[in-house]
Amino acid sequence: MLRMFLFCVNFVTFIERLKSVTKVMKYTDYSLSDHTKIKLYKQLLLPRLIEEKMLILLRQGKITKWFSGIGQEAISVGVTAALHPDEYLLPMHRNLGVFTTRGIPLSRLFSQWQGKANGFTKGRDRSFHFGSQEHKIIGMISHLGPQLGVADGIALANLLKKNKQVTAVFTGEGATSEGDFHEALNVASVWNLPVLFCIENNGYGLSTPTNEQFNCKDLADKGIGYGMESHCIDGNNILEVYTRVNALCSDLRENPRPVLLEFKTFRMRGHEEASGTKYVPQELLDTWEAKDPITNYEAFLLASNTLTADAIALLKAKMQQEIEDELQISYQEEDLPLVPEKELADVYAPFTYKEEAPNLTTENIRLVDAISQSLKQAMEKHGNLVLMGQDIADYGGVFKITEGFVAQFGKERVRNTPICESAIISAAMGLSINGMKAVVEMQFADFVSSGFNPIVNYLSKTHYRWAEKADVVIRMPCGAGVGAGPFHSQTNEAWFTKTPGLKVVYPAFPFDAKGLLATAINDPNPVLFFEHKALYRSLYQEVPTAYYTLPLGKAALLTKGTAITIVAYGAAVHWALEVLEERPEIHADLIDLRTLQPLDTETIYHSVKKTGKLIILQEDSLFGSLASEIAALVMEECFEFLDAPVQRVASLDTPIPFSKILEHNYLPKDRFLKALLALLAY
Structure with a gap:
């Protein structure tokens, strides 16, 4: 009533x-x-x-x-x-x-x-x-x-x-x-x-x-x-x-x-x-x-x-x-059950890696060629893949990685963009939502700061929030050593390795770059793919000619030894190799991370437990970097196996200078040998 x-x-x-x-x-x-x-x-x-x-x-x-x-x-x-x-x-x-x-x-x-x-x-x-x-x-x-x-x-x-x-x-x-x-x-x-x-x-x-x-x-x-x-x-x-x-x-x-x-x-x-x-x-x-x-x-x-x-x-x-x-x-409806494992599992969209083995025919090519080849073969494999970036069409990009792509794939799939990183990264997300794949080229990794928000707040969080994939790869030409100064030289991977939902790949060799980029494009999760500019045309390797994949999250053991573990990635891998070649008496496990997120902690821990000593070499500046995170993880997980404090060697905590003398001083290459010898003698 x-x-x-x-x-x-x-x-x-x-x-x-x-x-x-x-x-x-x-x-x-x-x-x-x-x-x-x-x-x-x-x-x-x-x-x-x-x-x-x-x-x-x-x-x-x-x-x-x-x-x-x-x-x-x-x-x-x-x-x-x-x-x-x-x-x-x-x-x-x-x-x-x-x-x-x-x-x-x-x-x-x-x-x-x-x-x-x-x-x-x-x-x-x-x-x-x-x-x-x-x-x-x-x-x-x-x-x-x-x-x-x-x-x-x-x-x-x-x-x-x-x-x-x-x-x-x-x-x-x-x-x-x-x-x-x-x-x-x-x-x-x-x-x-x-x-x-x-x-x-x-x-x-x-x-x-x-x-x-x-x-x-x-x-x-x-x-x-x-x-x-x-x-x-x-x-x-x-x-x-x-x-x-x-x-x-x-x-x-x-x-x-x-x-x-x-x-x-x-x-x-x-x-x-x-x-x-x-x-x-x-x-x-x-x-x-x-x-x-x-x-x-x-x-x-x-x-x-x-x-x-x-x-x-x-x-x-x-x-x-x-x-x-x-x-x-x-x-x-009952209150939401707390399942911590499910919370972590839902950060990334499910991805089952499918291995496509390298063919036996190889050619000696540069890093820049391997990346270009991988992109081209991915475009052939995925008809729904769109490339976007400044000057990447007829001009072929500032590093000429997409040169000739327009003739093969057309301007609809190889798209010059206005200078507006945020809108283009967001548009890449829109392509993914509507059933396509996208690869965005940052002209320089430094410029990604203009598109930071959609990466760390949209792409990274979408699957965890409502189970939608972000099938986007962002290519990041990065790194110092070429006299490009504060705005064209950063290796800014640490901005993204700490953001749940993103994957970060950083190859040091042409072979790895080609296979890892292919997998990154297959992966429905957002991937930041770092490519060191100083290695683009200075580094050659025998690389299989056909399409192949390599797994993300798996490091490579480049040298084996029992005295010390060296962890590095990108250009730092080659600095470490130079030192080991000059000092053959140093018996070291040299680990090339290749993928920074997910991080292959298993390989790191296994090596540290064997050698008892760890030194981490990176190009990025030290404070708040990946080296700091690895050091903390090893201290937590392998403390009883350590015979000395973990050492980190990195660039100075300053912006990257232009002058060759100042840039050389900024980079940790020369400081690495001194730190390595001191740790061996500890």
């Missing part, structure tokens, strides 16, 4: 509210059928009712955080309804209507928000920070910007597949100030990618009003600088949103190009519920409350006799019951 009484009270309140609606919004039929108009209403209503329930649960402590999209539902629903079910959407945290319109089971959404196993992230991330390939939804990360580049990559894959599909990506007005926004728009325009860039201009970035964020009348004007079509749309008018986006999508499927859409709307609640809205003038809230997308649309449907008040009230009651039923399903 109480429920029925409350229903009657709410029904009367509902009718009175409809009568008081000021006709501040104008609707036209847009030649839509009543069926479509009613369907849009149902899709519009559901996220509002869910939100109202979530606000109650938030106050009850049953969910921990909520980013409200109340007042903005028409954008999410209208855009989603205009796209085909197999077209990708990249929403943000106020786009609940995207998820509900795509038909995601409510019980799974409720489990996600409670951190339960039936959610999409197994309790590892919150709110809408997840994706679902089944529903072609790719969720956001808190850094906002990278998803715009990811949309570029998804759209590029659609172009290459010639499937006439559109991709829609959402962002807020605040994120249009981020560099990723501008990079992604530029790439999409240059490549004519069928992307809808949807800006929800809702008035505030947390508490910062729009007039303190940008100095232009309309954000749509930002498209002009990129030669991009752009439009302003009333984001509270569901019929306008759906009709205009639907028409654009139909056109873009036949005439691919990016379009920038600015949806004018307002955020009626705080950035998140704890923030409140005290900083918003009341008259502004009142103005936009009068433009509420649901109340106004209800009034239109009633006035046009498309729906009756009874039908609307019953529809709301039915949806509210569905919400309660689905909540009960999530409530009955």
Whole structure:
């Protein structure tokens, strides 16, 4: 009886509210059928009712955080309804209507928000920070910007597949100030990618009003600088949103190009519920409350006799019951079990190494040739592999590794990029999401800092968060010894070896480089592949001519001895070899790591337990480096076998100088022999 009484009270309140609606919004039929108009209403209503329930649960402590999209539902629903079910959407945290319109089971959404196993992230991330390939939804990360580049990559894959599909990506007005926004728009325009860039201009970035964020009348004007079509749309008018986006999508499927859409709307609640809205003038809230997308649309449907008040009230009651039923399903789900082994196992996507043995025919080639050969053979093997980088097409790259590739594979798969590392790395992730493989060439490893965010916050975390692979290899020409100075000489592998989810490969020989690169491309996980520039053309080796693979995470024992263990990688391997060749009386195990993550600790520990002494030689500067990590691991695991302290020999903790004299002093090559002899004599 109480429920029925409350229903009657709410029904009367509902009718009175409809009568008081000021006709501040104008609707036209847009030649839509009543069926479509009613369907849009149902899709519009559901996220509002869910939100109202979530606000109650938030106050009850049953969910921990909520980013409200109340007042903005028409954008999410209208855009989603205009796209085909197999077209990708990249929403943000106020786009609940995207998820509900795509038909995601409510019980799974409720489990996600409670951190339960039936959610999409197994309790590892919150709110809408997840994706679902089944529903072609790719969720956001808190850094906002990278998803715009990811949309570029998804759209590029659609172009290459010639499937006439559109991709829609959402962002807020605040994120249009981020560099990723501008990079992604530029790439999409240059490549004519069928992307809808949807800006929800809702008035505030947390508490910062729009007039303190940008100095232009309309954000749509930002498209002009990129030669991009752009439009302003009333984001509270569901019929306008759906009709205009639907028409654009139909056109873009036949005439691919990016379009920038600015949806004018307002955020009626705080950035998140704890923030409140005290900083918003009341008259502004009142103005936009009068433009509420649901109340106004209800009034239109009633006035046009498309729906009756009874039908609307019953529809709301039915949806509210569905919400309660689905909540009960999530409530009955047991709390997430803690399985530490599973947490570690899920950091990387499963990969079963398949050995393809080297052929017997070899040729004496340089490191640069081995890498080029491996790339070319991988392109032949994987028809879905795309190479991207600055000047890699007709020019062949600054190191000429891709010279001649355009003639064989075409510019669609060997793509020159603008100078925008972040957007291109994000686009590589988008290619992976849409079923392709990507290899990105950093012109110099130093420049990866401009694309650092998508590597360490998107590529590395995606599989752990929601079980999506990141089938991306980033080639990293690196290293000193060539007089290139502070910005073209770094060997910055330690930036990435400490980031869970990334794999890091660093070959020292042409044979290893060719086989390891082939495996890195086969691996569905993100791989940073370091290539030492000083070795590119100075180092020759007999290398098999055909395609072959080598396993990641397996070091090579180059020399054997019982007196001491030397661990090195990259150019440092050759410095150690020179010393051992000059001092044949030193009987050492020389281990070339080849792969830094995963690290072959088994080979290191086995050698140290035999020799009792360990020295680690690297080109990177010392503090916080891989050498420090290896030293700590050996101290923990092999302490009782050590006859002397572990020694680390590395470059100085300074930027890399240009002068040959200063650079030589910076590098540890000369200091290595002295440290080696001292450790042997300990």
